[in-house]
Amino acid sequence: MTDLGQDKHRSGPPGLKPLDQGIYVHVPFCSSTCDFCAFYQIKPTAGAVDQFLKGIEAEAELIPWRGPISTVFWGGGTPGLLSPDDLDRLAKIIRKKTVIQPIEWSIELAPAWVTKARLEVLRDNGINRISMGIQSFSDELLDGLGRQHTPKQVYKAYELIREMGFKNVNVDMMFALPGQTEAEWLKDLEEAIALKPDHISTYCLTFEEDTALWIKLSEGRVKLDPEHEAKLYEATWEKLHKEGYQQYEVSNFAKPGFECRHNLSTWKMQEWIGLGPSAASQHDGMRGVNPADLALWSQQLNAGKRMQEDRRVLTADLLLEDSLIFGLRVNQGVDLAQARIRFPDANWTFVEAKLSTLESEGLLKISSEVVRLTNKGRLLADSVGTELLGLGSD
């Protein structure tokens, strides 16, 4: 049952801005596996899709819903490969729990799967933000990643999305692909900009363990070049800034007002409910991850249980630490005044000492109670994060 009333858990101490609550649905289906992919994904057989949708329904019933849902995000996998009917079914399950229209409802779409029928279903159910994975406009580089679309499909899909009236569109691009020069990347990026999306995510290629790409790396067939990557980051930031896209996170840029609210909420350590195999949740004072295994996940749900791994109690120290580690990725920075209200009992002495060391090293700046990474610090966000660990570690 949905409870719209004033909830003890959700109303914070006086002065604290209300926290967002989101839903993330992991749709674990892909027709083939990309070389860099470390997500949980399987082949979309009819049986598996049905099992998945039944599971989502069961899981949604087990969640102790509290307060309104501000954002929904369907990721994957490739949510867009679900049939229009299945998309509709999934949307109806979610809508039953959101009650009022969420402010932002995103879906990740792969260009190859964008059809009018799908877009209609999505639009009619209130999905208002499309995130399309392009990665590159170079056939050669796309092949190198094992991706399944062509630049032509991208243009067609994008046009259709706009035609169908979607006002908030993101495109994902990828850089530092093996063999890609700075000039090639900027050309790619320009093509993406030419589409006039409202939001652009640019991801530096990451070598995740157990991916095809990782194997290539360990065999020495591709090489890491942090200096080159750093240059591409800087070039990207500069280019997008010039084109009117404000950077608001390490890899995310938007026209004013088009920042992804769902993702901002996770970096700020607000709350989200994860549905589907391998989805992570942070709500109700706990953090946890669903099993990355469709069969196991649905079997537990059929038995009326929601099983999670890596479960942790959200202590003030852990949340403060993560608000910093992840919040600093956001250009706006971390509002220490808000954090002090939200986590009055955390070990602030430790945090302040750490922050001031990092500030003296030119990695971040603190002004009027807001901490922000410098550009140098942003490129070293993981090292900064490592330095900030210690409050909430086991």
Place this chain on the structure above:
Amino acid sequence: MSELYTRNFCIIAHVDHGKTTLSDRLLQQTNTVSDRVLTAQHLDSMDLEKERGITIKSHPVTMHYKAKDGITYKLNLMDTPGHVDFSYEVSRSLAACEGALLLIDAAQGVEAQTVANAHLAFAQKLKVIPVINKIDLPSANLEMCIKQLEDILTIPEEEVILASGKSGIGITDILEAVISRIPPPRWTEYKQPRCLVFDSIYDSYRGVIAYVRMFSGTIKAGDMMLLMSTGQKAEVKEVGIFMPKMEKIASLGPGDVGYIVSSIKEPSDIKTGDTITLANKAATEMLPGYKEVRPMVFCGLYPIDSNDYEKLKAALGRLRLNDSAFVYSSESSVALGFGFRCGFLGLLHMEIIQERIRREHDVDIISTYPSVIYKVKTYAGELMEVDNPVNLPDAGIIEQISEPTIKASIHIPNDSMGDILAMIMEKRGTVDHTDTLDANRVMLTCALPLNEILVDFNDRLKSVTHGYGSMDYEPGEYRVSDLVKMEILVNGDPVDAFASIVHRDKADGRGREFCERLAKIIPPQMFKVAIQAAIGGKVIARDNVKEMRKDVTAKCYGGDISRKRKLLDKQKEGKKKMKQFGKVSIPSDAFIQVLKNQ
């Protein structure tokens, strides 16, 4: 059997000239070991030695050979360590013999080490039998070898035996020559019993087992023996010979080579080169040649994981049991924590011990920059010996510092003469004289400061001469020299493990090179880190560690938080394993890398 039918000999050879193969042939021919048992290389028993092609521990063996004259002779073959670091051990093994086979690779000719050891053998008045080995090789150059033997060692052509350990050529000739040319055991008429300790090993059940060569008299279980260098007495528990395994016998008599187990449990009590006599019939003169062996090269050894301190201590203790030339005592370093100051005969000895600690005792260690013993005289007239740069007193009170030198003989091809002379100059050496070995090679006799050859001299010699150069050395005198302590500062803090004593003229170059290398080895840091070399607080060279440019995960969303935390935790753990200098983290192996190949 009368000692008249005993022959004691050893094999002098350069690494890889075929000593092991030939020894195995001799054991085979005399049926000392069956062909089946003779799997590989009986005398070299330690893995490391095999890998490096050197022998550290002498392991004698007794063979019985029925000669052409119909008499069965007892032949004791001594093994000799094959490296300059162990020249004292070599000299003691030689002292236990009356003759030596001088083995020369037919394709390689005479090497520096062969010459040095041949001279040691001559000095001991041993009968030297020249053997040109590996004559089966297509590249064999008998003429060159014969000429070199004549020119360099004045050995006449008629004495040369041609052999091949591999094909079994000349084995009988060698055995016959051992009998006919090498004299029977010497000094047998001396009135009291005397035997020479040429090695010892430690056995956890039986204590110290001395390897001995009996010269006069007999020793048997129950006797009260007397160690002449210290006057210490001990009861003999067992005597025996090597067949090649230890085999107990009733008594050791004149000319015998064997072992003595006594009540002595402390390895350092039995010193190589000492003379054992009997307490009730004590000899008055020791056998000649005894020396206190003193370590020449020192370094600090530290466990990489400080929890391994006790394990390292135990490892050092066990290594010392079988190697009394190796010494250690505890020390601590600001940079490296608790560890040990260790002394070695030379560089190879140092490397071998380090390698053993890592491999056989499974302790990860890191070593400081090696040092020699400097003699320091202060204005106050105080004299002190310093083997650790950290202990060098303040420059202001030092009147003079002297450093040990070596006398080296270096064999090189003519065409690398220029490079080698330049290298000797660079290493502050002087060439005393140059001898022509043959049409293609020369021998340089030179004096060099020991600290200059500590790390890369031999490697560079080999590379400049494309492997043809070789070197042998013996300790020389101490010389006053303009030496200074060079400190290395990381981010402004001196790192004691990197301190070294260098010649003033070389400080700039060395400092620059060191800073550059260290700056390269330390992984990129989040902020600017300076590496400086300084003398007496004055910076003489500097470099910067690379600044880390990019360390950021591209994709980081709600689903990644737990995983991401784990990654950061791992990164933090990794950092903890590094040595922390202020805010700089240096991986432990950076020390090894930078201290290596100095």
